[in-house]
Amino acid sequence: MDKEYKFCPECGNKVEKEAKFCDACGYNFVMKESRPSGTKQQVSQLMNKLNKKMIMAAFGVVIVLAAGFYFLRGNFAIAGEYKSLDSVAYGSSTSIEISKKGMATIVESSEYDDARYEVGLPLVYVDQTETYTIDTDKKVALSITGPLADLGADDIEEIDQFVAMLGLTRETEGENMVLSGEIDFALLKMADIGGSLASIADEFVIVDKGNDQLDISGETFIKVVE
Numbered sequence: 001m002d003k004e005y006k007f008c009p010e011c012g013n014k015v016e017k018e019a020k021f022c023d024a025c026g027y028n029f030v031m032k033e034s035r036p037s038g039t040k041q042q043v044s045q046l047m048n049k050l051n052k053k054m055i056m057a058a059f060g061v062v063i064v065l066a067a068g069f070y071f072l073r074g075n076f077a078i079a080g081e082y083k084s085l086d087s088v089a090y091g092s093s094t095s096i097e098i099s100k101k102g103m104a105t106i107v108e109s110s111e112y113d114d115a116r117y118e119v120g121l122p123l124v125y126v127d128q129t130e131t132y133t134i135d136t137d138k139k140v141a142l143s144i145t146g147p148l149a150d151l152g153a154d155d156i157e158e159i160d161q162f163v164a165m166l167g168l169t170r171e172t173e174g175e176n177m178v179l180s181g182e183i184d185f186a187l188l189k190m191a192d193i194g195g196s197l198a199s200i201a202d203e204f205v206i207v208d209k210g211n212d213q214l215d216i217s218g219e220t221f222i223k224v225v226e
Contacts, residue, residue: 004017011024078132081096081098082222083221085219085220095224102122102123104120106118118141118143118145121204132208134185141182143179145178146177148177159177168180168183212225
């Protein structure tokens with residue numbers, strides 16, 4: 001059987017097909033033949049890039065899921081409705097409803113009249129103290145309801161000035177006047193609105209005491225179980 005030959009690409013020397021090296025210039029046939037072609041190299045590089053992108057995407061999904069888990073289970077695990085134990089003794093009712101998105105809506109009303117104060121405070125979790133407080137960079141939602149029968153012409157004029165100063169709206173609902181809108185936290189403090197609401201908002205700190213109890217600026221709130 002005749003031997004098969006090949007030629008060295010470097011010097012053109014004729015060698016046997018099974019030769020690993022050129023006996024003239026030392027060219028290494030093994031390394032040359034084991035290298036992938038240009039197309040194979042491009043495919044290989046593309047696959048590597050795709051794999052890296054897939055790994056990064058999967059890593060990103062893990063981060064998002066972890067962040068979502070922390071948000072739901074960490075920052076606002078106290079979401080729910082709570083009633084104040086202290087306010088009942090004074091013939092008033094104070095409740096707070098905390099959403100999963102971190103909005104605390106405080107409602108204050110009295111059994112003696114139809115007045116009602118409601119303020120929505122955006123919360124932020126403080127890691128260092130493991131407490132919740134007001135995110136003062138965001139707007140505060142405010143609603144004040146009171147019977148029109150208790151208001152004279154001078155009172156309404158003052159209220160209109162107050163509404164204009166804070167950028168609120170004034171509406172009439174049945175026999176009540178309702179003031180509402182969103183304002184800066186600094187204005188809420190400056191206006192001194194709503195009796196105890198103002199003092200709560202001024203030093204607003206929530207401490208999770210466990211057993212469905214919150215301490216809000218020294219006042220105890222119990223979770224309402226439906």
